[in-house]
Amino acid sequence: MSGFNTSGVLSVAPARMLVPILLILMWYLGRLHSQYEPIVTSKVSSRLEEARKMIPSVKLDWPIPLAKDPRAAFNSSKLALLIEARPLPHLPPLILHMMAVIPPDWRFLFIGSNESIIGVSRAYSIKHQQVIGKLDLVELPPPWSIASKEDVFRLLTDSRFYDEFLTDVEWILKYEHDSILCANSETSVDDGLGWDWTGAARMGDGHFSGYGGLSLRRVSVIKRVLSFQARFNDSEPEDEWFGKRLWVLPGAKVASRFDDAIAVEDVYMERPMGYHIREGGGSLDKSVWGDAARRKEIFEYCPELSMIMDMKLERQRCPDDDGNGDREMADVQVTTAVLGEGDDAKALPNDAESAVLPPQPPPLPQPWKVSVTTFGSPLRTGID
Template identity: 50%
Template sequence: MALNTTTSGLFALNRTKVLLFACLVAIWTIAGLFPRYQESLQEQLARTRQKIPSITVEFHPNGDPLTAYDPTKLALLIEGRAKPHLVPQILHMISVVPPEWRFLFIGTNKSVAAFGRSFAIKHQQAAGKLDLMVVPKPWEIKDKEHVWRMLTGAHFYTDLLPGVEWIMKYESDSIMCSNSKDSLNDWLRFDWAAAPRSDTDTFAGNGGLSVRRVAAIKRVLDFQSRDADSEPEDEWFGKRISAMPDFKVASGLDAKHFSVEEVYHEAPMGYHLRDGPGHLAAGVWRNSDQREDPQRCEGDNREGTIDREVSLAAEKAEAEKSRIKIEEKKRAQEEAEKVLEQERKKNDAEKAADKEAENKKEEDRKKQDTKLTAKLNKEQADKAEAEAKKKAEEDKKKPPA
């Protein structure tokens, strides 16, 4: 007969008790090890906290948006008429002109109200990029003559445009080319640049789309004033600025031109239609090939899509051109540095030679001074000796007392 025994009660083993015992052992082990590693764990946690980026959210930022722009550069549009294309025109100009330039629109109550209703314009105002201004008294802009009077008055620049050094003046019938390879800042080497009136025009200064230096304008206004109801402001300024030797103006004889109005030139910065679309210069717009857009993207099939392979090939070619240009610039810089180093060595050698000559000259001067001093000392000694002999002889000749 088999004897069956079972263990029951508090000390009976089962899976739950085994797991509880293992957990207790693990906890006791960790508790015993924790004081030993507590300091290193705290250091690790501190290092981890330092690596976590801190984020600060300003719901009411106090930064001035104007600090993002250059106060010396201003794009100026003066228009008293509420034309429907002004909003897309100025938004296009903002996208083309370098980002540090600010924009100012001066108009009448009607044109400013119509222009300022656009949400996109309000956004540019909030960003500090664009200012809208109703023309203040005593100025008026009801016609071109009154605009010219304002632009040829010194108070316009001192009162309304303080601190402005460069003005890009454009009108409602002008446009900047977004595909131009030039930047507006490239033309700041001129005191006045615009469209020439002829191929031989020595002053390319049509004011409908022009870049001007305020210092040149103020210099003219310091000693002359324009008569009312006389020639346009750009012609009036042009005759005077081009005659002053201290200022540099663009010319119709130049290879590149800031803008096109009456005379066609390849790849200008922009175009201006004098007197609006009713006046199309035959030399610019009569030729149908010139009216087409020659500056399309590579691979454009004129149906709204671009051939990707052609586009990639064009991008590679452009990248290769950029690489070559960078290498040429680097080589030119290295050559310039070599020339500068040679000039520096030459200057150092000349300075050393000059210093050596100066030292030799100083030594010669010291030798001459020494010789002269010795000669003078000898002469004085000889003179003293002669006087002593003479006195001795005189003493001998005297009878004894």
């Protein structure tokens, strides 16, 4: 506060004197800013430009972020399907081989039991295919079942299976544990997408070439059949059931000649896309596999067959095997026992034609002989 003191002199409070001083200082700084602003701006800009020129040019190539669902990288309309409840040891290499032969945009689905899924998922390569979204391992919930062939037939002839589990699928390559595609084939699976159904031909049926465990199917045509037809339980297999109806279905393009088939089962064709060996070779057709020269030609063309066939080495053949699955009859000397007096048996030779027994196992190794030698010195033992 300001006022007159006792001596009559005007006194001013320090705070009131500070306010005008600050106002004058702010006005002066404002004048300086307006004068030196262009100079400061140009100086700073030039320094920043010089520093920017000294920074090396760097180009960052950021990777494309992965999709939330890795399965989106594949074609959802194409699916290779394998259904197997048994924990067979060759399933992982079979699946990986089919992945290598089938075009890369196809997805794979393995439907199995708890045991078979555990057996397949142990392989590291299978786990990798699951991570990248190419393969799914599925155990169907109840009441679905794949415990028997009849259960699989019912599954594949039920429209709910396609609606619930194969919603976006249009083409199915169905293969089984005893079927395989050949890497040497000149034709690809995509070359058969023009068919609504194609597979293997069978002798005596020239109307339908879609049999077996290796077939290419169009789901939309399957749904057309199932929309007005239903399979009776415990009746014919699903491929035969579909074949009779697809043959007369208007507009359906079904393989009907031997040349239209993509796989070999009972009818031989040169250089097919694949083979279906029923039950791993338990019931081979002689017209296809009976000739040794033809078998050699088949195995040279498709060596992958050894993965699914129950085979043996050449040295395991019977001595009288002619190489075509037949055995030559030979004259051998056999002995027959004849009872004599006193119930004494006497062996007599008999030159008769008899079946030749399969090769017997090698004789057991003989025990080592121990020799003792003395030379007027302490006893020494050795082994001859």
